[in-house]
Amino acid sequence: MGPIWPSYYGNCRSLLFMIDASNPTQLSAACAQLLGLLSAEPLAEAQVLILFNKTDLSCYMTVEEMKSLIRLPDIIACAKQNITVADISARTGTGLTQVLRWLQDTHGAG
Numbered sequence: 001m002g003p004i005w006p007s008y009y010g011n012c013r014s015l016l017f018m019i020d021a022s023n024p025t026q027l028s029a030a031c032a033q034l035l036g037l038l039s040a041e042p043l044a045e046a047q048v049l050i051l052f053n054k055t056d057l058s059c060y061m062t063v064e065e066m067k068s069l070i071r072l073p074d075i076i077a078c079a080k081q082n083i084t085v086a087d088i089s090a091r092t093g094t095g096l097t098q099v100l101r102w103l104q105d106t107h108g109a110g
């Protein structure tokens with residue numbers, strides 16, 4: 001789907017980017033896609049939420065190791081966008097309160 005993402009950039013005010021924290025083999029591809037999104041001019045003003053999902057599953061690498069591997073702190077420091085990061089599990093609901101709060105703060109959703 002990546003190649004058609006630019007057709008959705010127009011009027012995009014926020015971006016939720018989900019990374020599968022149970023599958024580090026996808027991490028480099030996810031990072032490349034994230035960098036492409038963050039450098040897209042139409043998304044320069046977007047509010048960004050990066051979600052590390054499936055944190056309920058055991059994995060040979062911790063979420064903190066994954067963040068370090070893709071140099072997430074540097075990505076956040078260099079990005080034009082305001083970036084928030086949340087560790088979540090869509091299955092257990094862990095972290096979803098933070099996601100809802102972000103949506104409320106970003107869009108004033110009730």
Ligand SMILES: Nc1nc2c(ncn2[C@@H]2O[C@H](COP(=O)(O)OP(=O)(O)OP(=O)(O)O)[C@@H](O)[C@H]2O)c(=O)[nH]1
Nearest residue numbers: 020022023053054055056057088089090091092093
């Ligand atoms: N354990 C767990 N499973 C999840 C979580 N979120 C989604 N899943 C499951 O992961 C499977 C695929 O979910 P999808 O939302 O379809 O994701 P996808 O990107 O199409 O597929 P994947 O690449 O396999 O994640 C489904 O069986 C979901 O129930 C989570 O936080 N924890």
